[in-house]
Amino acid sequence: MKKLYIAEKPSVAQEFAKALKIRAARKDGYLEGEEAVVTWCVGHLVTMSYPEVYDASYKKWSLATLPFLPENFLYEVIPATKKQFKVVSTLLNRKDIDVIYVCTDSGREGEYIYRLVEQEAHVQGKKRLRVWIDSQTEEEILHGIATAKDLSAYDNLASAAYLRAKEDYLMGINFSRLLSLKYGQSISSCMGTRYTVISVGRVMTCVLGMIVRREREIRQFVKMPFYRVLSSMVCGESTIEGEFRAVKGSAYFQSPKLYKENGFSHKEDAKELIEKLSNPKPVQAVIEKLERKKENKNPPLLYNLAELQNDCSKRYKISPDETLKIVQELYEKKLVTYPRTDARVLSTAVAKEIHKNIRGLSGFANVQSYAAEVLEGTAWKKIASTRYVNDKQITDHYAIIPTGQGLLALRSVSALSVKVYELIARRFLSIFYPPAIYQKTTLVSKVQQESFFSSFRLLLSEGYLKVAGMPEENKKKDDTEDVKCDENLLQALQKCKKGDILPVKGFSIKEGETSPPKRYTSGSMILAMENAGQLIEDEELRAQIKGSGIGTSATRAEILKKLQANKYIALNKKTQVLTPTHLGEMIFDVVNNSIRSLLNPELTASWEKGLTYVAEGTITSEEYMEKLEGFIKRRTDAVLGSNSSYALRKLFDESAVFYKKQQKPQRRLTGGKKDGNM
Known part of the structure; x- marks a missing residue:
């Protein structure tokens, strides 16, 4: 009897064959040795059938056939992969194969890919074991095979995978057809096209909403000037600057003349304050409060995919899709661990063997000195007791880190891929370094009854910044830019004490203006999606946000x-800034006036959270489907019973003025296979 190993891609199958030392003859679609057979899926081999397969009447789009909610879902082999499906199906049912090792990607989608194949191949009476790995190194593959669990242990995960597909399918087909039939013509008449398909998806539409709303916030924003008053004070041989704030005790406390507490709405009021404080002469400031403290800045948590995509968008101006392709290639070449992870910490099991990863980086010239320095120290031995190791924060996979292996493969990847690998390696090594230490000094001085605030920060010890501050061209964006004083000024401040008098050389007005919200970049959007619609740039705060995000x-x-x-959004490749198109804004208006809840990030995240509950076994598939079908029925009935065409036309015209060029004609409305969306 033989064992069958089924991977997701041919390249992964090859790695399993190598790790198992299978002397295999290459056949058409599989490898076969004396004791084992290795095959692969080339991604999805099976997909959900479209409505016309259930009934030919569904081929023509009609409001009378909605909502479409089948009792039993139908599936079919993807035409382009029929040959490989036949190979895999035959192997799964071969009488001389008694054990099947499921080696598809270790995640929800990988589970779904195999389960669909097994379902359509009608496999029975075989022992099935699930191999779950975090990297494609030989050691990890063999460990995954040795510790493989019965496939049934992953039944809840499979249920969540099936439900995710059904949810996207039902929302995509029902809402895309519904809104296209109701309002597609309204868009077409506005754009001068014949037909318009309105493509709607559970996650896609929500993200479109975030981009459109942000663009409209920017349009509606009115810049307001404000004026800050600054004092210039003599401290030893140095000059320090203080900023006026209308705190309690100030003549301007809570005054309507203020723009916030540190600025005036009108320049005349700022001049008036300076005039008051400039007499009598000489003008002096009294130190009312002086505080000195050291601040520690810890190394950031490790990369998950969202963090890596955001950093690559900022540093290298590449899209999240490009980042994923690069890190997937690095994974397949055994250079890094599994990329599609949400975790930013390591497991205790990995922490015990972490010296192997560090030692391996000694062979990577760009960081070898840091790797050697880490190994000479003791921090790596205690890493399990730090915030960088936490089994409870890991669902499927731990953070993305270098394996320390396969470094020769760096010769066969692009220069950009090497940069991304270095980014991952530096983030990994930085967790074994001490925090960066700053000396912070804050000073409150008073001129008459008005308070001026000064704050200084000097980097005393670079700590982890030594390894994390890459690449060179981006150093100006590093934490070191926050240094606001030099050694001379620090020495002068050390001699100061409460009650000291500082001569005031003069006052000045610094004009500023309020800023509109920033447009999303491809990277910041990934972070916002991870945090259920909130763009949280502060790492510590992000770590506190619990629960599933969008997608x-x-x-x-x-x-x-x-x-x-779909031409709903545009991406500027140089800046990675995202903006809506005119078509995208019209789609937003249609959804906002018909199925508004699809634009709600919190609701979209709650669907994802529900899938997590199914995977955990907290709720059943039946409970989830009941909720999903009820949602689709209610929203469909509401749209069928209303008509917003007249109101929408007005909204379309309002947004049209911001777009000089009309979009290209949209594809013709048919009952084809383009209406299921994420």
């Missing part, structure tokens, strides 16, 4: 790509 680490880049392909 998953595996799908977020694809969602942005699909919005671009």
Whole structure:
């Protein structure tokens, strides 16, 4: 009897064959040795059938056939992969194969890929074991095979995978057809096209809403000037600057003349304050409060996919989809661990063997000195007791780190891929370094009854910044830019004490203006999706946000790509800034006036959270489907019973003025296979 190993891709199958030392003859679609057979899926081999397969009447789009909610879902082999499906199906049912090792990607989608194949191949009476690995190194593959669990242990995960597909399918087909039939013509008449398909998806539409809302916030924003009053004071041989704030005790406390507490709405009021404080002469400031303290800045948590995509968008101006492709290639070449992860910490099991990863980096010239320095120290031995190791924060996979292996493969990848690998390596090594230490001095001085605030920060010890501050061209963006004083000034401040008098050389007015919200970049959008619609740039705060985001680490880049392909959004490749198109804004208006809840990030995240509950076994598939079908029925009935065409036309005209060029004609409305979306 033989064992069958089934991977997701041919390249992964080859790695399993190598790790198992299988002397295999290459056949058409599989490898076969004396004791084992290795085959692969080439991604999805099976997909959900379209409505016309259930009944030919569904081929023509009609409001009378909605909502479409089948009792039993139908599946079919993807035409382009029929040959490989037949190979895999035959192997799964071969009488001389008694054990099947499921080696598809270790995640929800990988589970779904295999389960569909097994379902359509009608496999029975075989022992099935699930191999779950975090990297494609030989050691990890063999460990995964040795510790493989019965496939049934992953039944809840499989249920969640089936439900995710059904949810996207039902929302995509029902809402895309519904809104296209109701309002597609309204868009077409506005754009001068014949037909318009309104493509709607559970996650895709929500993300479109975030981009459109942000663009409209920027349009509606009115810049307001404000004026800050600054004092210039003599401290030893140095000059320090203080900023006026209307705190309690000030003549301007809570005054309507203020723009916030540190500025005036009108320049005349700022001049009036300076005039008051400039007499009598000489003008002096009294130190009312002086505080000195050291601040520690710890190394950031490790990369998950969202963090890596955000950093690569900022540093290298590449899209999340490009980042995913690069890190996937690095994974397949055994250089890094599994990329599609949400975790930013390591497991205790990995922490015990972490010296192997560090030692391996000694062979990577760009960081070898840091790797050697880490190994000479003791921090790596205690890493398990730090915030960088936490089993409770890991669901499927731990953070993305270098394996320390396969360094020769760096010769066969692009220069950009090497940069991304170095980014991952530096983030990894930085967790074994001490925090960066700053000396912070804050000073409150008083001129008459008005308070001026000064704050200084000097980097005393670079700590982890030594390894994390890469690449060179981006150093100006590092934490070191926050240094606001030099050694001379620090020495002068050390001699100061409460009650000291500082001569005031003069006052000045610094004009500023309020800033509109920033547009999303491809990277910041990935972070916002991870945090259920909130763009949280502060790392510590992000770590406190619990729960599922919008989409998953595996799908977020694809969602942005699909919005671009549909011409709903535009991506500036140089800046990675995202903006809506006119068509995208019209789609937003249609959804906002018909199925508004699809634009709600919290609701979209709650669907994802529900899938997590199914995977955990907290709720059943039946409970989830009941909720899903009820949602689709209610929203469909509401749209069928209303008509917003007249109101929408007005909204379309309002947004049209911001777009000089009309979009290209949209594809013709048919009952084809383009209406299921994420």
